[in-house]
Amino acid sequence: xxxxxxxxxxxxxxxxxxxxxxxxxxxxxxxxxxxxxxxxxxxxxxxxxxxxxxxxxxxxxxxxxxxxxxxxxxxxxxxxxxxxxxxxxxxxxxxxxxxxxxxxxxxxxxxxxxxxxxxxxxxxxxxxxxxxxxxxxxxxxxxxxxxxxxxxxxxxxxxxxxxxxxxxxxxxxxxxxxxxxxxxxxxxxxxxxxxxxxxxxxxxxxxxxxxxxxxxxxxxxxxxxxxxxxxxxxxxxxxxxxxxxxxxxxxxxxxxxxxxxxxxxxxxxxxxxxxxxxxxxxxxxxxxxxxxxxxxxxxxxxxxxxxxxxxxxxxxxxxxxxxxxxxxxxxxxxxxxxxxxxxxxxxxxxxxxxxxxxxxxxxxxxxxxxxxxxxxxxxxxxxxxxxxxxxxxxxxxxxxxxxxxxxxxxxxxxxxxxxxxxxxxxxxxxxxxxxxxxxxxxxxxxxxxxxxxxxxxxxxxxxxxxxx
Amino acid sequence: xxxxxxxxxxxxxxxxxxxxxxxxxxxxxxxxxxxxxxxxxxxxxxxxxxxxxxxxxxxxxxxxxxxxxxxxxxxxxxxxxxxxxxxxxxxxxxxxxxxxxxxxxxxxxxxxxxxxxxxxxxxxxxxxxxxxxxxxxxxxxxxxxxxxxxxxxxxxxxxxxxxxxxxxxxxxxxxxxxxxxxxxxxxxxxxxxxxxxxxxxxxxxxxxxxxxxxxxxxxxxxxxxxxxxxxxxxxxxxxxxxxxxxxxxxxxxxxxxxxxxxxxxxxxxxxxxxxxxxxxxxxxxxxxxxxxxxxxxxxxxxxxxxxxxxxxxxxxxxxxxxxxxxxxxxxxxxxxxx
Numbered sequence: 084x085x086x087x088x089x090x091x092x093x094x095x096x097x098x099x100x101x102x103x104x105x106x107x108x109x110x111x112x113x114x115x116x117x118x119x120x121x122x123x124x125x126x127x128x129x130x131x132x133x134x135x136x137x138x139x140x141x142x143x144x145x146x147x148x149x150x151x152x153x154x155x156x157x158x159x160x161x162x163x164x165x166x167x168x169x170x171x172x173x174x175x176x177x178x179x180x181x182x183x184x185x186x187x188x189x190x191x192x193x194x195x196x197x198x199x200x201x202x203x204x205x206x207x208x209x210x211x212x213x214x215x216x217x218x219x220x221x222x223x224x225x226x227x228x229x230x231x232x233x234x235x236x237x238x239x240x241x242x243x244x245x246x247x248x249x250x251x252x253x254x255x256x257x258x259x260x261x262x263x264x265x266x267x268x269x270x271x272x273x274x275x276x277x278x279x280x281x282x283x284x285x286x287x288x289x290x291x292x293x294x295x296x297x298x299x300x301x302x303x304x305x306x307x308x309x310x311x312x313x314x315x316x317x318x319x320x321x322x323x324x325x326x327x328x329x330x331x332x333x334x335x336x337x338x339x340x341x342x343x344x345x346x347x348x349x350x351x352x353x354x355x356x357x358x359x360x361x362x363x364x365x366x367x368x369x370x371x372x373x374x375x376x377x378x379x380x381x382x383x384x385x386x387x388x389x390x391x392x393x394x395x396x397x398x399x400x401x402x403x404x405x406x407x408x409x410x411x412x413x414x415x416x417x418x419x420x421x422x423x424x425x426x427x428x429x430x431x432x433x434x435x436x437x438x439x440x441x442x443x444x445x446x447x448x449x450x451x452x453x454x455x456x457x458x459x460x461x462x463x464x465x466x467x468x469x470x471x472x473x474x475x476x477x478x479x480x481x482x483x484x485x486x487x488x489x490x491x492x493x494x495x496x497x498x499x500x501x502x503x504x505x506x507x508x509x510x511x512x513x514x515x516x517x518x519x520x521x522x523x524x525x526x527x528x529x530x531x532x533x534x535x536x537x538x539x540x541x542x543x544x545x546x547x548x549x550x551x
Numbered sequence: 552x553x554x555x556x557x558x559x560x561x562x563x564x565x566x567x568x569x570x571x572x573x574x575x576x577x578x579x580x581x582x583x584x585x586x587x588x589x590x591x592x593x594x595x596x597x598x599x600x601x602x603x604x605x606x607x608x609x610x611x612x613x614x615x616x617x618x619x620x621x622x623x624x625x626x627x628x629x630x631x632x633x634x635x636x637x638x639x640x641x642x643x644x645x646x647x648x649x650x651x652x653x654x655x656x657x658x659x660x661x662x663x664x665x666x667x668x669x670x671x672x673x674x675x676x677x678x679x680x681x682x683x684x685x686x687x688x689x690x691x692x693x694x695x696x697x698x699x700x701x702x703x704x705x706x707x708x709x710x711x712x713x714x715x716x717x718x719x720x721x722x723x724x725x726x727x728x729x730x731x732x733x734x735x736x737x738x739x740x741x742x743x744x745x746x747x748x749x750x751x752x753x754x755x756x757x758x759x760x761x762x763x764x765x766x767x768x769x770x771x772x773x774x775x776x777x778x779x780x781x782x783x784x785x786x787x788x789x790x791x792x793x794x795x796x797x798x799x800x801x802x803x804x805x806x807x808x809x810x811x812x813x814x815x816x817x818x819x820x821x822x823x824x825x826x827x828x829x830x831x832x833x834x835x836x837x838x839x840x841x842x843x844x845x846x847x848x849x850x851x852x853x854x855x856x857x858x859x860x861x862x863x864x865x866x867x868x869x870x871x872x873x874x875x876x877x878x879x880x881x882x883x884x885x886x887x888x889x
Contacts, residue, residue: 126815335780341815
C-alpha cells in the first residue's frame with residue numbers, strides 16, 4: 084500500500100517524542116522539520132506542507148500538550164487529525180439521478196488510467212448500486228484505445244458503445260445516449276482521450292462532450308505517483324470543466340501518494356475512489372480518515388473488517404474460530420483460511436491493513452505465489468494427514484513424500500508445519516484475551532507476549548507464516 | 552562511481568561562468584527552442600520564481616536558501632539531491648565570499664550542469680551498431696508511454712535506413728498489441744506479435760529467431776507496464792531480460808526505462824528497482840510538453856548515475872528529442888541567464 088515511507092518517516096520523527104515525558108520547543112521544531120521533509124518526499128504540495136506543519140506546530144506548542152500526561156501521543160493525534168482534515172473529513176459518495184439515466188465522464192492526462200478505471204467503476208456500480216451500465220468509447224486518438232475498452236467490456240460482460248475512430252466524439256456520444264435509452268441502461272460511463280490540461284483544442288472537445296452529456300459526475304483520474312504538478316493539473320481541469328471528484332490510481336505501488344493529501348486542500352476536489360491494481364475489481368472507496376491512519380502506520384482495521392464481512396460467511400467464520408480456540412485446527416482449515424484470504428485480495432495488501440503489521444511487512448517479501456505453494460503442499464497430503472497434523476510431524480517419510488509431491492523442499496514442508504503450530508498456539512492465547520481490553524487502534528498491543536514471533540501475528544490470520 | 556566532493560569544488564571554480572558563455576552561441580539557442588516550448592511552464596512558474604527571488608533578496612541568508620530549496624522541490628528534483636545542491640551552494644557562497652543574490656544565478660546553473668555531467672562525457676546516442684542485431688528493451692510502470700516511445704524511436708531509425716522491427720511484449724493489457732501494431736503501420740516498420748496472454752519471454756524468443764532469419768537491424772521490445780513493487784511482475788521482466796541475453800551475446804544493448812515527467816519522487820524508486828532487475832542503460836523522459844517539471848531526472852542521474860537518452864515532447868512521430876543537458880538547463884534557466 085502507499086504511504087509506507089511517509090508513515091515510516093513520521094513514525095521515526097514521532098518516536099523521539101513518544102519516548103519523552105515532556106516536550107521542549109526544540110523537540111517540536113526538530114520533529115516538524117522531519118514531518119516537513121517526509122511530506123515533501125511524499126510529493127505533497129509544498130504549500131500544503133507549509134500550512135500543515137504550521138498548524139501542527141501551533142497546536143503542539145499550546146499549553147495543553149506541554150502540560151499533558153503523554154505529550155507524544157497527543158502530537159500523534161494532532162498530526163493524525165490534521166492529516167484527516169487535509170484529505171477531507173469523510174468519504175464522498177458519487178451522485179446518481181433518482182431515476183433515469185445517470186452519466187459519468189472520465190477525464191485526465193495520458194496514462195493516468197482512465198480506460199481501466201472506467202471499466203472498474205462500471206463493474207463496481209453494477210454490483211453495488213445495481214446499475215445497468217454502458218461504457219462509451221470516446222478516445223479516438225490513442226491507437227487501440229477503443230479496442231482496449233471493448234476488451235475490458237467483454238471481460239466484464241458490460242455493454243460498450245463504440246463507433247471506431249472515424250466519427251467525432253460528440254457525434255458518437257449522441258448516438259450512445261440514444262442507444263442507452265433504447266436498451267434500458269441507467270448509467271453511462273464515458274471514457275475520453277487523455278490530454279494535457281494546457282491543450283486548448285482538446286479541452287474544448289471535453290467541454291463540448293460535457294455540454295451534450297450533462298454528466299452527474301466529471302471524474303478526474305489522477306496517477307498517485309504524480310509529483311508537485313498534480314495541483315496544477317487538477318486546478319486546470321477543474322477550472323475548465325468543473326471536476327466533481329477525483330479517482331486516485333496506481334495506489335498499489337510504493338508511491339507515497341502525497342497527491343492525495345494536497346488535492347483536496349488546494350483544489351477542494353474530493354477523492355472518491357482509488358485504484359489498487361490492474362485487475363478489474365481492484366477499486367475501493369477512498370476513505371480519508373482511514374488513509375490518515377494508514378499514513379501514520381496506525382493500520383486500517385475498518386477496511387479489513389469491510390473486506391472480511393464482504394467476502395466471508397459469518398457462520399463459516401465462527402466455526403473456524405471455534406476450531407482454532409479448541410486447538411483442533413488442521414490443514415483442511417488452513418487451506419480454507421487461505422482461500423478466504425485469496426478472495427479478499429492480495430496478501431500483501433491485506434497485511435498492511437493490520438495495525439502494527441505495516442512496518443513488519445517492509446522487509447518481508449510477500450508474494451501471493453506463496454499461497455499457491457502452500458496449497459500445493461497441502462494438496463499433496465493424504466486426507467488423513469490433513470485432518471491429523473500430528474501424522475506429518477512424526478514421520479519424516481511423510482514429509483519427504485509431501486515435498487516431492489508438491490515440488491517443494493522438505494524444509495518448506497517443515498516451515499508449513501511450523502506455521503500451523505504457531506497459529507494454533509496463537510489462537511489459544513487469543514482465546515484467553517479479554518475482548519474488552521483490546522485497543523481498537525492497536526489490537527497487537529493487547530496480546531500476551533511470549534516467544535519472539537508473537538508480535539508478528541495479527542487477527543488470527545497468521546499471515547507472516549507463509550514466508551518461504 | 553567515485554565522486555570526491557573536494558575535487559569537485561576545486562575544478563568547479565574554473566567551470567563557473569563558462570557555462571553561461573556556452574549559451575551565448577546562437578545555434579545553441581535555436582536548438583533549445585523546442586525544450587523551451589516544452590518546459591515553458593517550468594520556466595515561467597518555478598524558475599520565474601527563482602529570478603524573482605534572487606532579484607528581490609537583499610542578501611544571501613538562510614531564508615533565501617530555504618526558498619531555493621522549495622523552488623527546486625517544486626520542480627520535482629529529489630529531496631536529497633536538492634539538499635545536496637543547496638549545501639554545495641552554501642559552501643560556495645562562503646568560500647567565494649559572495650554576498651549579492653544576483654551572483655548566485657551562474658552558480659546555480661553550473662551546479663545543476665555539473666550534477667548531471669559529473670566530469671564525464673555523457674552520450675545520448677543509443678548503442679546501435681551496424682552488422683549485428685541490436686536489441687532495445689523498453690520498461691517502465693503503467694501509463695508512462697512506452698508504446699508511443701517505441702513508435703517514435705522506430706521512426707527515427709527507420710529514417711536512417713535501418714530495418715526496424717517492433718516486438719509486442721505487452722501481452723497483458725487489453726489492446727496493447729494492437730496499439731503497437733498501429734504504430735508499426737504508421738512508421739512502416741516490421742511488427743512481431745503472438746496472441747494476447749502469451750508468455751512475454753516466449754514472444755521475445757520467437758521475435759529474435761525471426762529477426763535473425765530476416766536480417767533485422769534493430770528490434771524494439773515493448774513490455775507490459777508494471778509497478779516496481781510487484782515481485783512477480785519484476786521476476787517476469789528479469790526472465791525476459793535473461794532470455795534476450797541468452798539468445799544474443801551482449802543484448803539487450805539498451806534497456807530504456809520510460810518515466811513520465813509528471814512523476815514525482817517515486818521516479819527514483821522506479822529507477823532504483825528497475826535498475827536492480829534489468830540493468831537500465833538510459834532513461835526516456837516522456838510528456839515533457841505538459842506543465843510537469845521532470846526534475847526527477849536530475850535526482851536519478853545524481854543518485855544512480857543513469858543518463859537520460861531521450862525526451863518525449865508530444866504525440867507525433869517526430870516529437871522525440873535526444874536529451875541534451877545544456878539545452879535542458881537552458882530551457883529551465885534561460886530567463887535568468889539572459
